[in-house]
Amino acid sequence: MLTVKQRELLQYIHERVSETGVSPSFDEMREALELKSKSGVHRLISALEERAFIRRLPNRARALEVLRMPDQPGGASAATEAKAPELKPVRIPANDTIEIPLHGRIAAGTPIEALQGTEQFAVPAALLGPGEHYALEVSGDSMVDEGILDGDFALIRKVDQAREGEIVVALIDGEEATLKTFRREGKMVRLDPANGAYSPQRYEENRVRIQGRLAGLIRRY
Known part of the structure; x- marks a missing residue:
């Protein structure tokens, strides 16, 4: 029970x-x-x-x-x-991949330059849900408590709004992008790290533009 x-x-x-x-x-x-x-x-x-x-x-x-x-x-x-769990069959072949844009590196510690780059990144189709996606290479360690490590590739679903507690790509002042957990604090936006060594970042709402939310993660060994 x-x-x-x-x-x-x-x-x-x-x-x-x-x-x-x-x-x-x-x-x-x-x-x-x-x-x-x-x-x-x-x-x-x-x-x-x-x-x-x-x-x-x-x-x-x-x-x-x-x-x-x-x-x-x-x-x-x-x-x-x-009973053993009854799993629904996955109908997407394991070797089926989709190419999505790779927009360079994004800081999981402090903001970096706005997203750039036009390379393509091959992703197993089974990892992507509905919607348009792009990939970012993670730089930094401030999201380690969420299992996001330096060098990982974050799969981001393009959205322009965020809900409380979602991990998002936030563009600050139209120039710098960062990967953080989205929170509201009164009239401010608070971007929370997942590492006690870092402090939350607070901005006026009009300074922050949401560019996507975390949909998955790929790690190379």
Whole structure:
């Protein structure tokens, strides 16, 4: 049987992935479930993984996939939970790739020059959802707590608006771009790092233009 909090988290992840194509951050999950710390979120996710309701996708930031939902609102039976998850077949061939624009490097630490470059970057088609996308090479370590490391390639879905808690590409003063978590603070926009060594960046709203939100991550070894 799933606990109340496990069911709440599973439902929340399912709704966010269905709506946006991106699983919520640990901070968003903590706030949604009114938990005091991220460690509580980790424990719930581990429990759902063990029961084969979700799985983590390797080499992608904030990547959780819902494998199944409880058969009834009150939770799945023990017999149901013991079954192996029924996965829908992926109809995109594993070697099928799509080329998207590669717009150079973007700072995960401090803002850098506005996005430039016209190279193409081959991405497995299965990693991209609907919409128009581009890729950026990450420079810096301020998003490490979200699993985004220096040298990673961030896959960005083009959007011009952001919701609270989404990881976005923000263009500052039309000149500098940065990859951060989007927050509102009164009439200001706050761009939060995911590394305690860095401080949030605050700007007047008219200085910030959203250029996309994080849709996936590719890491080369």
